[in-house]
Amino acid sequence: MTHLDDETLAQWALDDLEPSPEATGHLTTCADCRGRLDELRHLADLSHDLPHLEVPPPEVWERIAAELGHEDGATRTAEPLAQQPSAVVVRTNRRALVLAASIAAILGLGAGVLGTRLIDNSKDVATTQAAIKLEPLEGKSGDGTADLVRIGTGAELRVTASGLPAPRGFYEVWLINQDGKRMVSLGVLSPGTVGTYQIPADATGQGYRIVDISLEPDDGNPEHSHDSIIRGTLPT
Amino acid sequence: MSTTDAGDPSAADIAKGFADGREESLAEAYRRWSGLVYTLALRSVNDRGDAEEITQQVFVSAWRGRAGFDPETGTLGSWLVGVARHRIADHHAARTRHRRNVEAVIPAAAVSSGDEDRLVDRVVLADELDRLDDPRRTILKLAFYEDQTYSQIAEQLDLPLGTVKSHVRRGLLYLRTRLKEVTGDAS
Numbered sequence: 001m002t003h004l005d006d007e008t009l010a011q012w013a014l015d016d017l018e019p020s021p022e023a024t025g026h027l028t029t030c031a032d033c034r035g036r037l038d039e040l041r042h043l044a045d046l047s048h049d050l051p052h053l054e055v056p057p058p059e060v061w062e063r064i065a066a067e068l069g070h071e072d073g074a075t076r077t078a079e080p081l082a083q084q085p086s087a088v089v090v091r092t093n094r095r096a097l098v099l100a101a102s103i104a105a106i107l108g109l110g111a112g113v114l115g116t117r118l119i120d121n122s123k124d125v126a127t128t129q130a131a132i133k134l135e136p137l138e139g140k141s142g143d144g145t146a147d148l149v150r151i152g153t154g155a156e157l158r159v160t161a162s163g164l165p166a167p168r169g170f171y172e173v174w175l176i177n178q179d180g181k182r183m184v185s186l187g188v189l190s191p192g193t194v195g196t197y198q199i200p201a202d203a204t205g206q207g208y209r210i211v212d213i214s215l216e217p218d219d220g221n222p223e224h225s226h227d228s229i230i231r232g233t234l235p236t
Numbered sequence: 237m238s239t240t241d242a243g244d245p246s247a248a249d250i251a252k253g254f255a256d257g258r259e260e261s262l263a264e265a266y267r268r269w270s271g272l273v274y275t276l277a278l279r280s281v282n283d284r285g286d287a288e289e290i291t292q293q294v295f296v297s298a299w300r301g302r303a304g305f306d307p308e309t310g311t312l313g314s315w316l317v318g319v320a321r322h323r324i325a326d327h328h329a330a331r332t333r334h335r336r337n338v339e340a341v342i343p344a345a346a347v348s349s350g351d352e353d354r355l356v357d358r359v360v361l362a363d364e365l366d367r368l369d370d371p372r373r374t375i376l377k378l379a380f381y382e383d384q385t386y387s388q389i390a391e392q393l394d395l396p397l398g399t400v401k402s403h404v405r406r407g408l409l410y411l412r413t414r415l416k417e418v419t420g421d422a423s
Contacts, residue, residue, distance in 0.1 A: 010405040043361075043412055046354070047380045050362040056274040060288050061266055064295045070259050168377075219366040220271020 004033045006040075013040035055220040126151045130204075134161065134211060134230040141165060142230050146211040148204065155203065157186060159195045161213055164229055169217040173197060174224060176210035178233075183224065189213060209234040251312035255305055262299050269313055270295070272363040273320045279355055280324045290327060294320045314418045317356060324352070356419060364414040368407065371395065375403045 004023055012019055019027060019037075027034045064070075127150045134144035144161035159173050173195060176183040186197035200206070211234065215227045245253070245264055253261030273294050278287035298305070298319045305315050365376055371393060378384040378392065386404070390397045 006409050007405050010408045011401070014404060014408060040408065040412065043408060043415070046358050046361060047376075047408065047411070048383065050358055050365065050380055051275060051279055052381075053271045053359070053362050053366060054275045054278055055271050056288055056291050060270070060274070060291050061263075063292050064262075064266065067292070067296050068262075068299060070262070168381075217366060219363075220267075220274070221366075222267060 003030065004037070006036065009033070009037045009040050010044075013037060013044040016044075053219050055218060126156075129155075130234050132211070132232040132234060134159075134213065134232040136230050137228050140229045144213065144230050144232075146232055146234070148234055150201070153201065155199050155201045157197045157199050157211065159186075159189055159197070159211065159213070160193075161189060161191050161230060164191045164213075165215075169215055169225075171229070172214050172216045172224075174212040174214060175199060175203060175208045176212050177207045178209050179207050182208075183212075184208065185222070185224075204234050204236060209236070247311060247313060248307070251305075251307040254299075254312055255302060255307050257302065262295070265298075265312060265316070266295055269316050272313070272359060273316060275362070276317070276320055276356060276359045277324055279359065280352065281327055286327060290320070290323050293323050297323070311417055314420065317360065317418055321352065321356065353419075357415060360415055360418045361411055364411055364418075365407075368410075372403045372407050375400055376407045379404050 004019075004026065008023075011017070018024070027037065128147050129150050130148040132146050134146055136142050142161060142164040144159060147158045149156045149158055157173075157175070161171065164171065171189045171191060173186040173189050174183050175186055186199065187195065189195040199208070210231060212228050212231045214225050215229055216225045245261075247268065250261050250264045250268060254265050270291060274287055274291045277290040277294075278284065281287055281290065294316065298316055301319075305312065365373065365380070367373075368376065374393065375389055375395075378389045379386075384392070386397055386400050389395075390400045393400070
């Protein structure tokens with residue numbers, strides 16, 4: 001008899017099946033096939049006892065960067081920027097984007113101060129600039145809302161979601177640039193609550209207009225999972 | 237068989253940059269493997285603070301000792317797992333010494349190397365499973381984490397039964413290859 005193929009052995013291991021009489025005869029004489037079957041049985045056994053991966057808190061990376069004296073190391077990983085979750089992926093230089101975001105914040109600050117002066121003592125008054133609905137992507141369920149609110153010199157995005165599938169993992173809110181190249185993570189969203197996220201005042205003017213909620217596995221990977229659930233686009 | 241995008245650095249690219257001393261490769265290595273290292277430490281020492289400290293030590297000492305890493309002879313993932321195992325063993329040894337000093341009569345909880353091997357294998361498998369492309373990843377998660385039957389999975393994902401079986405079978409064989417690459421042995 002020829003050797004037993006891996007797929008057959010894998011099926012026996014997974015389903016805890018006894019090999020056919022003919023195969024049993026072969027297995028008693030062939031150490032190679034017997035070894036592979038034992039190995040696959042062990043693997044199938046381990047596979048039904050897998051831990052969920054956990055992510056270390058962000059301070060761990062900051063401590064590593066600090067201990068090694070890597071000045072901008074913390075920025076690189078702590079700044080959770082990822083790529084557009086589409087088939088065409090264009091990677092952006094992270095530092096350039098951080099810089100762009102800082103500039104956006106400064107520009108936004110200037111515009112905000114001017115605006116505040118014009119409307120006098122409205123410094124702490126929240127003004128809703130836009131309110132949009134978040135719609136499910138094809139094949140997904142759930143919906144939500146996103147309000148762009150201007151407060152004094154800054155801006156906030158207030159996000160709600162409902163009817164999302166009960167996840168393994170967590171929901172994350174992203175602001176995606178319409179250039180299709182850049183995105184920024186705003187943070188985690190608990191369904192049923194209002195998530196409030198600070199954003200650069202001029203984010204929409206910079207093209208960051210797509211509000212995206214993704215389901216993220218607990219896998220330690222800070223980038224977008226490519227599993228977007230609901231989405232909407234802020235007006236300019 | 238990976239969810240890595242064309243724009244992402246491959247494990248081999250990260251390894252080469254790491255060996256060459258590029259700081260951003262350390263950040264990439266951390267993004268790619270910190271979950272694995274942290275989960276391994278957490279499951280072994282059962283304390284978040286200690287696991288965080290071990291994770292920090294692993295990446296710091298791996299970076300400082302990168303001259304000892306040769307991308308030609310092994311993967312960076314495998315090397316980091318090796319460094320993590322040493323750090324975890326050191327931690328257990330220090331705790332045992334401490335306990336002996338404090339209370340000589342209480343025997344230290346022994347952590348056998350067999351248990352540690354099994355733990356490493358399980359965490360590496362979980363990490364590799366997470367990196368599979370869909371639908372294989374979802375199928376394997378339903379089969380392994382939720383113990384769903386082939387027909388339950390087929391119904392839930394609206395896939396033919398044969399397709400589901402084939403994905404689980406081939407997924408297991410793929411995981412065997414990946415595990416060997418990281419631990420040097422699947423058993």
